[in-house]
Amino acid sequence: MAAPEIEKLIRLFGRLPGLGPRSSQRAVLALLKRRETLLAPLLQALEETARAARSCSRCGNLDTRDPCGLCTDPRREEHALLVVEAVEDLWAMERAGSFRGRYHVLGGTLSAADAVGPEELGIDRLLGRIATEKMEEVILALSATVDGQTTAHYLAERLRPLPVRVTRLGYGVPVGGELNYLDEGTLAAALRSRQPVG
């Protein structure tokens, strides 16, 4: 019913997580009603982000610098590494605010169904990083799903020969829950009660 350009914009918004056809239509109308105060700044921020954002080659975080701000922040502990599945999880941990070390984003979990093995996740690179950067503790902050826990067990086995304390997030992660949906308090509690693995 609207012009093709506007319909196309609504369809594209509808492909974002959490936006259905109606909510994306509402979002586009909100943008068109607030051209100067919302559409123009959003357009500019999208352009800047599209131009500047890149994956950190060290940890996998998304940032405008490589290495990212978390990898280069001198105030953070250098010898504690928190391993997460996805950038979402890294950001969720940062919102919780209780971890002050470094991160590693796996980019997924081991999955027989999806044919994701250790190579796809760059496990050798992770092990190399843990050795090179002399990590003293590796916290496996993986989802409490079957694939997440399979991945945690696999990593714990591979890390056993290294002089590193391996822990996992403790009480607080609901079974079957995805890290990214947890509130900050639960994440902080889970970090405090982390436990040795294997």
Add this chain to the structure above:
Amino acid sequence: MAAPEIEKLIRLFGRLPGLGPRSSQRAVLALLKRRETLLAPLLQALEETARAARSCSRCGNLDTRDPCGLCTDPRREEHALLVVEAVEDLWAMERAGSFRGRYHVLGGTLSAADAVGPEELGIDRLLGRIATEKMEEVILALSATVDGQTTAHYLAERLRPLPVRVTRLGYGVPVGGELNYLDEGTLAAALRSRQPVG
């Protein structure tokens, strides 16, 4: 935690209706993960829309042409006018697909609390349009809220001297409900059972 550019983009997404801080973060991550297939097309569609979208000076619809496609479509009845509060409502009626005439977007309702009177809504312009375009039926498709019904009654009074049949949406609009949230079937039923006013 993310770069300032990315944080800014997340904040701007969070100002869209239906997106909170977490869902806007997820939306931005989805964009950054799908640069070529989602971010680039969205950016282009936003640019095109920002450049091309305008309010129709005849009916108030948002389109890339003025007068809009609905006002100039020769296949639509010229002498039936459906009056809505907002562009959202016009688009919702078009989704329902059962009205084939012209539209008029009021841009709100009369509201003592918000000091919105007939002048703010351009009622004189609407009356002029109804006369000039020789409307035979005016359908008042306003929300079943106090302000919506007040506005409908006011319009019915103003239209009484004109040689035009005035109707309102009939059965199917839930009391207190906003038009934009209704499903297509309810909107179609409400249109079928429209009733004379006053």
